[in-house]
Amino acid sequence: MDIELSNDDLSFEAEVREFLAGNAYKDGEDPNKWRMDWFEKAREKGGWDVPKWPAKFGGPGWTPNQHYIWQKETARSSTPWDMPFGLSMLGPVLMAHGSEEQQDRFLPDIRARKVNWCQGYSEPGAGSDLASLKTKAVLSEDGSHYVVNGTKIWTTMAHIADWIFCLTRTSDAGIKQEGITFLLFPMKQEGIEVKPIITLGGSHSVNTVFFTDIKVPVANRVGAEGKGWTYAKGLLEHERTGIAGISNSIVALEGLKDKASSVKRGNGSLMDVSSFKAKVAALEIDLMAVEYTELRSLATASAGTAPGPESSILKLKGTDIQQRIQKLTMEAGGQFSAAWGGTNAGPDFARAGMGGYMGSRVYTIYGGASEVQKDIVTKKVLGIKSSKK
Amino acid sequence: MNFDLSEEQQLVSDSIERFVLNNYGLESRVAMVQQSPGFSLDHWKTMSELGWLGLPFSEDDGGFGGDQLDTMVLMEQFGKGLVLEPFLASIVLGGGVLKRVASESQRKAWLEVVIDGSKQLALAYAEPESGYEPHNVAVAGNKTNDGYTLTGTKCMVLHGKTADAFVVSFRTSGGVVDQSGISLALIPADRDGLTVQGFPTVDGLQSSELTFNQVSITADDLLGEIDNGFGALNEVINDGILAVAAEALGAMEILYKDTVAYTQAREQFDHPLSDFQVLQHRMVEMFMEYEQCKSLLFRATMEVAAGGDDAQRCVHALKHLIGKAAFFVGENAVQTHGGMGVTEELRVGHYFKRLLVIEAQFGNTDYHLDQFST
Numbered sequence: 001m002d003i004e005l006s007n008d009d010l011s012f013e014a015e016v017r018e019f020l021a022g023n024a025y026k027d028g029e030d031p032n033k034w035r036m037d038w039f040e041k042a043r044e045k046g047g048w049d050v051p052k053w054p055a056k057f058g059g060p061g062w063t064p065n066q067h068y069i070w071q072k073e074t075a076r077s078s079t080p081w082d083m084p085f086g087l088s089m090l091g092p093v094l095m096a097h098g099s100e101e102q103q104d105r106f107l108p109d110i111r112a113r114k115v116n117w118c119q120g121y122s123e124p125g126a127g128s129d130l131a132s133l134k135t136k137a138v139l140s141e142d143g144s145h146y147v148v149n150g151t152k153i154w155t156t157m158a159h160i161a162d163w164i165f166c167l168t169r170t171s172d173a174g175i176k177q178e179g180i181t182f183l184l185f186p187m188k189q190e191g192i193e194v195k196p197i198i199t200l201g202g203s204h205s206v207n208t209v210f211f212t213d214i215k216v217p218v219a220n221r222v223g224a225e226g227k228g229w230t231y232a233k234g235l236l237e238h239e240r241t242g243i244a245g246i247s248n249s250i251v252a253l254e255g256l257k258d259k260a261s262s263v264k265r266g267n268g269s270l271m272d273v274s275s276f277k278a279k280v281a282a283l284e285i286d287l288m289a290v291e292y293t294e295l296r297s298l299a300t301a302s303a304g305t306a307p308g309p310e311s312s313i314l315k316l317k318g319t320d321i322q323q324r325i326q327k328l329t330m331e332a333g334g335q336f337s338a339a340w341g342g343t344n345a346g347p348d349f350a351r352a353g354m355g356g357y358m359g360s361r362v363y364t365i366y367g368g369a370s371e372v373q374k375d376i377v378t379k380k381v382l383g384i385k386s387s388k389k
Numbered sequence: 390m391n392f393d394l395s396e397e398q399q400l401v402s403d404s405i406e407r408f409v410l411n412n413y414g415l416e417s418r419v420a421m422v423q424q425s426p427g428f429s430l431d432h433w434k435t436m437s438e439l440g441w442l443g444l445p446f447s448e449d450d451g452g453f454g455g456d457q458l459d460t461m462v463l464m465e466q467f468g469k470g471l472v473l474e475p476f477l478a479s480i481v482l483g484g485g486v487l488k489r490v491a492s493e494s495q496r497k498a499w500l501e502v503v504i505d506g507s508k509q510l511a512l513a514y515a516e517p518e519s520g521y522e523p524h525n526v527a528v529a530g531n532k533t534n535d536g537y538t539l540t541g542t543k544c545m546v547l548h549g550k551t552a553d554a555f556v557v558s559f560r561t562s563g564g565v566v567d568q569s570g571i572s573l574a575l576i577p578a579d580r581d582g583l584t585v586q587g588f589p590t591v592d593g594l595q596s597s598e599l600t601f602n603q604v605s606i607t608a609d610d611l612l613g614e615i616d617n618g619f620g621a622l623n624e625v626i627n628d629g630i631l632a633v634a635a636e637a638l639g640a641m642e643i644l645y646k647d648t649v650a651y652t653q654a655r656e657q658f659d660h661p662l663s664d665f666q667v668l669q670h671r672m673v674e675m676f677m678e679y680e681q682c683k684s685l686l687f688r689a690t691m692e693v694a695a696g697g698d699d700a701q702r703c704v705h706a707l708k709h710l711i712g713k714a715a716f717f718v719g720e721n722a723v724q725t726h727g728g729m730g731v732t733e734e735l736r737v738g739h740y741f742k743r744l745l746v747i748e749a750q751f752g753n754t755d756y757h758l759d760q761f762s763t
């Protein structure tokens with residue numbers, strides 16, 4: 001057991017810090033140009049624009065320690081916004097199951113952040129029970145294309161996405177996990193309607209998406225027909241580790257302490273109020289532990305195994321921590337957290353604190369709700385099988 | 390021992406329930422929220438015509454002689470529809486101070502028009518640095534020949550934008566956190582030097598910030614005795630806590646019942662969600678939280694109405710329990726609805742948002758636990 005950073009690690013850390021400091025956003029810069037330049041420079045560093053991609057596909061091939069350093073440092077720096085759908089979700093699926101032609105066709109644009117993807121999994125009747133999805137893909141008689149009909153829901157960023165990776169049903173025979181096929185197609189085409197869903201923070205990120213007779217060439221099918229479920233499952237495990245957001249929580253916790261220290265209570269600040277202080281401390285202790293749970297899981301991953309069921313544990317703990325940070329931030333803002341714009345009352349951070357807290361409720365719902373994660377741990381980790389046949 | 394409503398209270402409760410059912414569907418509420426002034430003037434008129442606005446005032450003042458129990462009955466039903474009209478601000482809070490300490494001429498000038506709904510009051514006591522302590526008052530009255538001038542800020546003044554006059558706390562002696570030395574005045578909204586900035590809160594209600602810039606008040610504006618305003622202010626805040634606790638109870642009833650109904654209708658894994666034991670037990674706990682709140686609401690309201698020795702402790706206990714339950718019931722209602730729970734389309738999220746605001750109003754869950762234990 002040894003988590004000391006080696007001299008090599010320390011010089012890597014210095015290099016990362018220098019890169020991040022040297023390329024931070026400067027006031028007045030065109031944000032879009034900065035973003036594209038940032039990724040370009042990261043690429044020149046040897047795959048830093050795609051840290052998690054394997055070396056074979058242009059990634060940096062870092063050790064677990066290097067990944068840890070990168071996460072830690074980027075969480076506290078200004079880095080450009082990025083979307084996980086192409087980069088961290090579809091990318092790995094294509095690398096593992098896509099044809100060489102598909103890899104050449106899609107990966108470069110994902111890497112260049114030129115094409116935005118969205119994830120078409122959930123349906124009105126298929127949320128937690130994703131395998132019951134019904135969006136139909138029927139192979140044409142000449143075998144050249146599929147015709148897709150159906151409805152997806154909760155599709156994040158569908159309204160700005162160029163392409164969708166979509167789970168479709170190609171067969172009703174056998175158990176429902178069979179007969180699911182993984183298709184890729186453009187979003188900007190006739191027969192696709194995108195309807196916004198407004199969530200409690202008042203914002204629009206998710207949508208309902210309707211497909212009417214969409215033609216998808218067979219060349220856009222990833223892997224074999226009917227095997228989409230297996231590919232998607234691996235992808236969900238990647239998604240879950242991302243959602244845990246532990247490095248970000250470490251930074252957010254420091255932010256919370258600063259905020260609470262700025263709120264006057266009696267002769268001191270809110271951080272001197274014992275009940276509040278105790279809640280922050282309990283949160284910090286959980287976070288200290290989960291940081292090492294993540295490191296342990298990184299170490300397993302570096303031994304060559306893909307993120308497994310332990311990604312469920314990370315998701316459960318990581319999202320709980322994120323929600324508690326939001327809740328305590330709201331609490332620190334006191335009654336001012338209730339304000340919904342149009343006022344300067346109270347501390348700056350407080351305004352819309354309740355919006356932030358409401359927004360954080362989705363963390364335990366998307367990417368597989370907490371209850372379902374616990375089912376996965378029950379079965380896969382504890383080895384408990386339902387005795388009912 | 391009797392926990393039943395009186396025949397009269399039952400009638401009022403039924404008629405409010407009907408009103409809420411007929412007028413406060415989610416769509417209608419959203420439409421009212423989006424239109425100035427953020428509630429329905431027609432509903433406000435109806436409420437006065439049905440006598441609800443006069444409920445907690447004495448017959449001498451033109452009311453119906455009700456007490457905190459009558460307000461509880463009304464607020465619980467309001468909570469089931471998240472009613473937007475300024476009953477709490479104008480009747481319970483503003484009116485609550487007036488009925489306790491206003492002079493004969495102030496009563497004549499204001500109570501009739503408050504009860505008929507043609508004028509509104511609001512209570513301005515919180516300040517940027519007062520935390521949750523109502524006795525933490527920094528806005529000072531500077532003595533002049535015939536009264537005082539006020540300078541400073543009052544925050545989170547519920548329904549301030551539509552108020553015709555404000556009940557304002559200010560300091561006339563003592564240190565910033567002393568209970569003595571706090572005075573009260575009734576200040577018309579159009580008084581020189583007073584600015585009211587309105588803004589919405591996340592629950593769809595309207596709040597405001599008041600800026601006082603050398604606002605003059607005379608002896609005629611004073612409410613009750615100089616330096617002795619805290620007693621009345623505190624009683625009114627206790628009434629406010631009882632009122633929002635009753636409202637929260639109504640909202641929690643909707644949340645747990647909607648969750649039970651949703652899990653029976655929604656199927657996943659070839660079962661209604663209500664077949665899953667982890668969800669069953671969760672809903673049982675939501676229900677138990679609701680019942681515990683109801684018990685303590687009854688206890689605290691009766692104790693306050695009877696002027697019992699334990700009244701203040703009961704109010705602290707109630708506000709603590711309501712806050713704790715609000716988080717538990719609200720978070721679990723949203724979680725159990727899955728993605729649907731976080732949309733504006735279903736009402737659960739709206740009820741949860743109202744509970745969040747109530748939790749932070751008049752002192753939050755931790756504050757009242759601390760008060761209870763000291």
Ligand SMILES: Cc1cc2nc3c(=O)[nH]c(=O)nc-3n(C[C@H](O)[C@H](O)[C@H](O)COP(=O)(O)OP(=O)(O)OC[C@H]3O[C@@H](n4cnc5c(N)ncnc54)[C@H](O)[C@@H]3O)c2cc1C
Pocket residue numbers: 118119120121122126127128129153154155156157206362365366367368369370371372655657658662665667668724725726727728729731
């Ligand atoms: C903001 C947001 C963004 C999203 N983005 C995307 C996206 O980009 N692409 C995409 O495909 N999907 C997306 N989703 C969908 C998300 O993955 C689903 O919401 C999630 O899988 C839950 O499904 P559901 O909402 O249908 O809830 P349901 O499955 O109906 O579940 C409701 C509740 O019941 C519980 N439950 C279900 N089954 C069981 C059981 N067997 N035992 C115990 N409890 C159970 C659940 O845990 C949950 O609490 C997004 C969702 C949200 C809210």
